[in-house]
Amino acid sequence: MKQFTHRIDVRTDGKGLYNVTRPIETWVRGCGLTTGLLTIWLQHTSASLTVQENADPDVIYDLADFFQKLVPDNPKLYRHTIEGPDDMPAHIRAALTMTQLSVPLIDGALALGAWQGIYVFEHRAIAHRRNLVLHLSGE
Amino acid sequence: MKQFTHRIDVRTDGKGLYNVTRPIETWVRGCGLTTGLLTIWLQHTSASLTVQENADPDVIYDLADFFQKLVPDNPKLYRHTIEGPDDMPAHIRAALTMTQLSVPLIDGALALGAWQGIYVFEHRAIAHRRNLVLHLSGE
Amino acid sequence: MKQFTHRIDVRTDGKGLYNVTRPIETWVRGCGLTTGLLTIWLQHTSASLTVQENADPDVIYDLADFFQKLVPDNPKLYRHTIEGPDDMPAHIRAALTMTQLSVPLIDGALALGAWQGIYVFEHRAIAHRRNLVLHLSGE
Numbered sequence: 077m078k079q080f081t082h083r084i085d086v087r088t089d090g091k092g093l094y095n096v097t098r099p100i101e102t103w104v105r106g107c108g109l110t111t112g113l114l115t116i117w118l119q120h121t122s123a124s125l126t127v128q129e130n131a132d133p134d135v136i137y138d139l140a141d142f143f144q145k146l147v148p149d150n151p152k153l154y155r156h157t158i159e160g161p162d163d164m165p166a167h168i169r170a171a172l173t174m175t176q177l178s179v180p181l182i183d184g185a186l187a188l189g190a191w192q193g194i195y196v197f198e199h200r201a202i203a204h205r206r207n208l209v210l211h212l213s214g215e
Numbered sequence: 216m217k218q219f220t221h222r223i224d225v226r227t228d229g230k231g232l233y234n235v236t237r238p239i240e241t242w243v244r245g246c247g248l249t250t251g252l253l254t255i256w257l258q259h260t261s262a263s264l265t266v267q268e269n270a271d272p273d274v275i276y277d278l279a280d281f282f283q284k285l286v287p288d289n290p291k292l293y294r295h296t297i298e299g300p301d302d303m304p305a306h307i308r309a310a311l312t313m314t315q316l317s318v319p320l321i322d323g324a325l326a327l328g329a330w331q332g333i334y335v336f337e338h339r340a341i342a343h344r345r346n347l348v349l350h351l352s353g354e
Numbered sequence: 355m356k357q358f359t360h361r362i363d364v365r366t367d368g369k370g371l372y373n374v375t376r377p378i379e380t381w382v383r384g385c386g387l388t389t390g391l392l393t394i395w396l397q398h399t400s401a402s403l404t405v406q407e408n409a410d411p412d413v414i415y416d417l418a419d420f421f422q423k424l425v426p427d428n429p430k431l432y433r434h435t436i437e438g439p440d441d442m443p444a445h446i447r448a449a450l451t452m453t454q455l456s457v458p459l460i461d462g463a464l465a466l467g468a469w470q471g472i473y474v475f476e477h478r479a480i481a482h483r484r485n486l487v488l489h490l491s492g493e
Contacts, residue, residue, distance in 0.1 A: 077216045077352070077355045079389050079492065081460050111218050113254055113350050115391055115456050119467030121407045127314040128306060129260045134295040135306055142286070142307050147420065156412040167406060167413055168420050171451055173310055175405040175470075178254050178317050178456050180350035182220050187348040189258030192314075209465040211391050211458035213352070213355070213491070214218060216355045216491070250357050252393055252489055266453040267445060268399045273434040274445055281425065281446050312449055317393050317456050319489035321359050326487040328397030331453075352491070353357065 080107045082210040088198035091144070091162075093128065093136040096208065097194045101186060104212060112181040112214015116194065119207045122166035123198050124173040130193030143169045143199075166199030173197055181214055219246045221349040227337035230283070230301075232267065232275040235347065236333045240325060243351060251320040251353015255333065258346045261305035262337050263312040269332030282308045282338075305338030312336055320353055358385045360488040366476035369422070369440075371406065371414040374486065375472045379464060382490060390459040390492015394472065397485045400444035401476050402451040408471030421447045421477075444477030451475055459492055 082103050088094055104114055118125050129135045147165040151157045154164035177194065180187040188194075196206055221242050227233055243253055257264050268274045286304040290296045293303035316333065319326040327333075335345055360381050366372055382392055396403050407413045425443040429435045432442040455472065458465045466472075474484055 077218070079355070081389060081458060111220060111350075113252075113352065113391075115458055117456075117458050117465055119465065119470065121405060121413075121467070121470055126310045127260060128310065132295055132297070134293075135260075135303065138293045138295050138303050139307055139310055142292075146285075146424075153420075154412075154416045156410055156416050158410070164413065164416050168417055171404045171406065171417055174313070174452070176456055178256075178315055180220060180254055180256050180348050182348065182350075187256055187258065187350075189260070189346070192258065192260055207467070209458050209460065211389075211460075211465075213391065216357070250359060250489075252391075252491065265449050266399060267449065271434055271436070273432075274399075274442065277432045277434050277442050278446055278449055281431075285424075313452070317395075317454055319359060319393055319395050319487050321487065321489075326395055326397065326489075328399070328485070331397065331399055 077213055077215055080212045084208040086196050086206040088206060089203050090201050091198055092140055093195040093197050095193050096196050100194060104186060107212055109181055109214040110184050112212055113178055114181055115178045115211045117176050117209040121170055122163060122200050123196060123206050124170040124175060125177050126173045126195050126197050127192050128195055129191045131191055162201040169199045216352055216354055219351045223347040225335050225345040227345060228342050229340050230337055231279055232334040232336050234332050235335050239333060243325060246351055248320055248353040249323050251351055252317055253320055254317045254350045256315050256348040260309055261302060261339050262335060262345050263309040263314060264316050265312045265334050265336050266331050267334055268330045270330055301340040308338045355491055355493055358490045362486040364474050364484040366484060367481045368479050369476055370418055371473040371475050373471050374474050378472060382464060385490055387459060387492040388462050390490055391456055392459055393456045393489045395454050395487040399448055400441060400478050401474060401484050402448040402453060403455050404451045404473050404475050405470050406473055407469045409469055440479040447477045
């Protein structure tokens, strides 16, 4: 079994979902494995990972709206307000979604469903640079 | 280290939780490993995975009810309505739970707690066929 | 590739988040690997795992408050009440967060972000002993 690691920088432009499937797949393909396991780790607590439909772009807008309403940017609701009104709700939205994903690699391709895309979910209001750490093991 | 992959089809009959622990354990046992890591990936964005109590069946009914109320099937709330009133809420419920699980294998058995079962959580109203991809590595 | 497994007992004192980063890192370091993948599995369905900011302690109080309001301890809302008013909401809060985490190991250290801590999120009202199963593979 071999192992490979990599880092991907994702520049976000404020709240919303950013599709990172393609750069991840490109790196995985370059490793040349047939069977294995890819793990994606996001090094932040005010952004997160999610797997969503990659077909109708309305899906990701509706998803972002839902989380905005469920966890409002209202400083009266939180103790932790020193980093801005959008920081504590960002931590909560991150806790409700995922920080890590592991995807099997089969026949040289990630085992994503036809409509599955991997997204970084930015929960902060302003632009951020987000770091993904990738680990791939297999043969 | 060896690797094994497998696919399991799960036929759901509309909204609810479907216990998939047994077919997963049967396959893992057949691989004959002692120590390793099993990864389960669900290839859909309107169903998800969850780990829940396998003792009192009321738990999974209460869980399904909670998600139904938290994310209502009300088309007025969403832009994405072309696939039916239950599709967009299904995507949101999937984002709130999990698409992937990795369970350690120790002494030849999955390290599930005594009351833990692995469930496919169907979020769509009608019957679906859901695909699970399994990856096992170890010795 | 080598594999290591371990168990960590976490004693909780009722609802709240308990930082388990340090005992996990200590064990990982003792395994002496440079590159690999650590998987953490919590063997319970009324507690969960989350990755949160380890700097301002208000973050974890706000997070616990949010889940308490989102999923109230109100027996009228649930069928499953025989294990106490806090049991069914504990299962739901667990479903909304995580049961498992896999963290890449790079250059001998877990690839956690600067502000990321790994927490056991206790959802029951009284003290519990919670079991974490760790699996590490790599070289």
